[in-house]
Amino acid sequence: MTTRTSSAFGRPASIAGAVALAALMFAMPLIAPRAVVQDLFSILTLLVLAMNWNLLAGFAGLVSVGQQAFVGIGAYAMFAAIILWGLDPLVGALIGGLVAVLFAIPMAFFAFRLQGAYFAIGTWVVADMVRLAAGQWKALGGGTGTSLPKGTTRDMIGVPLVKSVLGVSSAAAADTVVYWLALGLAILTLAASFYFLRSRMGLGLQALRDNANAARSVGVDPRRIKAIVFLLTAFGTGLCGALIFIQITRVTPDAAFSVIDWTAFVIFIVVIGGIGTLPGPIVGVAIFYLLQRLLADYGTVYLILLGLIGIGIMLFARGGIWGAISDRTGIELLPLRHRPPSHQPVVVEQEAARPAG
Amino acid sequence: MPILSLHNVSKSFGALTVAERVSFDLRAGEALGVIGPNGAGKSSLFNLIAGNLRPDSGRIVLDGRDVTAAPPMQRCLAGIGRSFQIPQPFGHLSVYENLLVAARFGGALSADAAPRHCMDILRRTGLAAQAERIAGSLSLLQRKRLELARAMATEPRVILLDEIAGGLTEGECGELVATIRQIHAEGTAIIWIEHVLHALTSVVERLMVLNFGRVLVIGAPDEVMASPEVGEIYLGVAA
Ligand SMILES: Nc1ncnc2c1ncn2[C@@H]1O[C@H](COP(=O)(O)OP(=O)(O)O)[C@@H](O)[C@H]1O
Numbered sequence: 001m002t003t004r005t006s007s008a009f010g011r012p013a014s015i016a017g018a019v020a021l022a023a024l025m026f027a028m029p030l031i032a033p034r035a036v037v038q039d040l041f042s043i044l045t046l047l048v049l050a051m052n053w054n055l056l057a058g059f060a061g062l063v064s065v066g067q068q069a070f071v072g073i074g075a076y077a078m079f080a081a082i083i084l085w086g087l088d089p090l091v092g093a094l095i096g097g098l099v100a101v102l103f104a105i106p107m108a109f110f111a112f113r114l115q116g117a118y119f120a121i122g123t124w125v126v127a128d129m130v131r132l133a134a135g136q137w138k139a140l141g142g143g144t145g146t147s148l149p150k151g152t153t154r155d156m157i158g159v160p161l162v163k164s165v166l167g168v169s170s171a172a173a174a175d176t177v178v179y180w181l182a183l184g185l186a187i188l189t190l191a192a193s194f195y196f197l198r199s200r201m202g203l204g205l206q207a208l209r210d211n212a213n214a215a216r217s218v219g220v221d222p223r224r225i226k227a228i229v230f231l232l233t234a235f236g237t238g239l240c241g242a243l244i245f246i247q248i249t250r251v252t253p254d255a256a257f258s259v260i261d262w263t264a265f266v267i268f269i270v271v272i273g274g275i276g277t278l279p280g281p282i283v284g285v286a287i288f289y290l291l292q293r294l295l296a297d298y299g300t301v302y303l304i305l306l307g308l309i310g311i312g313i314m315l316f317a318r319g320g321i322w323g324a325i326s327d328r329t330g331i332e333l334l335p336l337r338h339r340p341p342s343h344q345p346v347v348v349e350q351e352a353a354r355p356a357g
Numbered sequence: 358m359p360i361l362s363l364h365n366v367s368k369s370f371g372a373l374t375v376a377e378r379v380s381f382d383l384r385a386g387e388a389l390g391v392i393g394p395n396g397a398g399k400s401s402l403f404n405l406i407a408g409n410l411r412p413d414s415g416r417i418v419l420d421g422r423d424v425t426a427a428p429p430m431q432r433c434l435a436g437i438g439r440s441f442q443i444p445q446p447f448g449h450l451s452v453y454e455n456l457l458v459a460a461r462f463g464g465a466l467s468a469d470a471a472p473r474h475c476m477d478i479l480r481r482t483g484l485a486a487q488a489e490r491i492a493g494s495l496s497l498l499q500r501k502r503l504e505l506a507r508a509m510a511t512e513p514r515v516i517l518l519d520e521i522a523g524g525l526t527e528g529e530c531g532e533l534v535a536t537i538r539q540i541h542a543e544g545t546a547i548i549w550i551e552h553v554l555h556a557l558t559s560v561v562e563r564l565m566v567l568n569f570g571r572v573l574v575i576g577a578p579d580e581v582m583a584s585p586e587v588g589e590i591y592l593g594v595a596a
């Protein structure tokens with residue numbers, strides 16, 4: 001496990017493959033039935049949540065069980081923007097992301113005092129308090145929630161255009177637009193994670209993960225970097241939460257702040273895919289989707305099975321499925337390594353510089 | 358004005374005193390050697406200077422600034438670079454990346470300047486051929502070199518070296534001494550804890566002897582080595 005230059009396919013081939021996959025994903029609304037597009041939408045939004053949680057827990061070591069707080073806040077802020085202020089859902093979604101960040105600031109002050117399991121429980125408690133508070137918001141239906149006004153998604157930015165260009169119903173056009181937004185958000189989240197982790201901050205984050213004591217002693221400020229990751233992932237999670245509820249068109253406190261839907265499944269996806277690796281959540285979401293298709297009819301048994309698989313992976317393959325694939329084949333997608341400058345002459349110079357001993 | 362001063366620094370773990378009213382000055386660019394039996398409190402002294410331990414009482418002043426309450430991160434930025442006696446590499450990062458973290462954060466070097474700086478240090482410390490190795494896969498001796506290299510990469514004004522010469526062959530030890538002399542010649546102040554006395558005394562200008570957390574003597578190496586206190590301790594250790 002010393003040096004691996006690139007994937008087994010080489011760099012141009014992987015880029016070409018990624019572009020082809022993105023193009024195929026983009027074309028899905030044109031070639032696949034609506035039900036498939038809706039399914040893919042759920043997968044993409046779960047992937048976005050998973051990538052955010054992976055950054056938080058897998059890279060920054062902040063194992064939050066309260067990310068549903070940001071999904072719910074994003075959704076509620078968006079509903080408020082639409083219903084109370086008459087804004088477009090897409091503007092509302094952006095507001096959802098920003099409100100999530102605003103909420104994350106005081107939450108960080110509280111949660112960052114807690115370590116490990118206490119941090120996990122603390123974030124969960126905070127999320128549940130926000131759920132209860134959302135149930136008190138009478139203008140948005142209190143505990144029973146509320147629906148988007150009729151015609152909201154029909155008039156949403158981009159929908160009339162897609163409707164006329166593709167010649168489909170308003171509902172199908174709305175599905176197409178939110179699907180494309182989810183696809184765009186997933187690609188953007190992946191790219192942003194990659195560039196963040198390759199940046200100075202990302203390097204410091206990986207050093208902290210390996211050895212916090214040594215990282216502090218070479219000038220890395222753990223609180224600052226972790227706070228930045230916490231706020232960034234709150235934004236991504238809030239934005240994604242808003243997008244999810246544009247498609248659902250109805251919000252209730254229990255649905256928007258569901259720890260099962262927005263955190264437990266997400267943790268499962270990241271753990272089976274490979275926590276602390278960038279391709280992990282992508283592999284994980286694909287497996288999660290297949291399991292859901294195969295086992296959805298079995299209800300509770302399905303959930304138990306998911307739990308067992310998750311525990312099995314944690315015990316026997318800590319790097320997840322992607323970690324196992326990467327170890328066996330040597331394939332590295334989205335490598336985070338910083339290569340030394342011009343590593344060819346280095347060995348020669350080093351030999352020359354070494355005094356005969 | 359000294360670059361680093363300790364004023365009556367004390368630290369205990371329960372009944373165990375690892376520093377008892379330790380006071381000394383380090384002049385800018387000076388090299389100070391530290392010796393003393395195992396458990397004397399040498400590594401604890403480094404933890405106190407670098408901020409990994411908080412003193413119970415006393416003051417630590419770096420370049421005129423009181424850093425007694427400053428966390429390790431700030432002390433590094435203020436110019437203290439340290440190595441750990443038990444190496445603490447970033448195990449999943451490459452050797453080069455270990456230095457890059459130090460250069461980009463502690464050294465505050467730009468993305469353009471840091472890579473050359475790191476490669477330069479890797480060459481000087483004989484680690485260039487290992488640049489792309491995962492640090493967790495290094496041997497103990499290589500890890501010790503990495504401790505030195507990573508501390509150098511923070512561009513310190515005071516570098517703290519904790520037992521980095523143990524286990525080296527004579528040739529390797531000579532190379533290490535040459536490297537440390539070079540660091541010294543560039544104006545970096547050095548505090549070096551070392552049991553390999555001939556290596557230590559060939560570099561340092563002053564020698565300090567610690568025992569039970571107390572400074573027994575501090576002065577020119579030959580005088581210190583000739584002092585009765587040192588004779589007693591080292592006979593005790595050798596037995
Ligand atoms: N964090 C700690 N908690 C309790 N005891 C410690 C701690 N760090 C060091 N010690 C103890 O303090 C004493 C001095 O240790 P140390 O400074 O490492 O000595 P030296 O480097 O001179 O061999 C030892 O007995 C060691 O076990």
Ligand SMILES: [Mg+2]
Nearest residue numbers: 399400401442
């Ligand atoms: Mg020691």
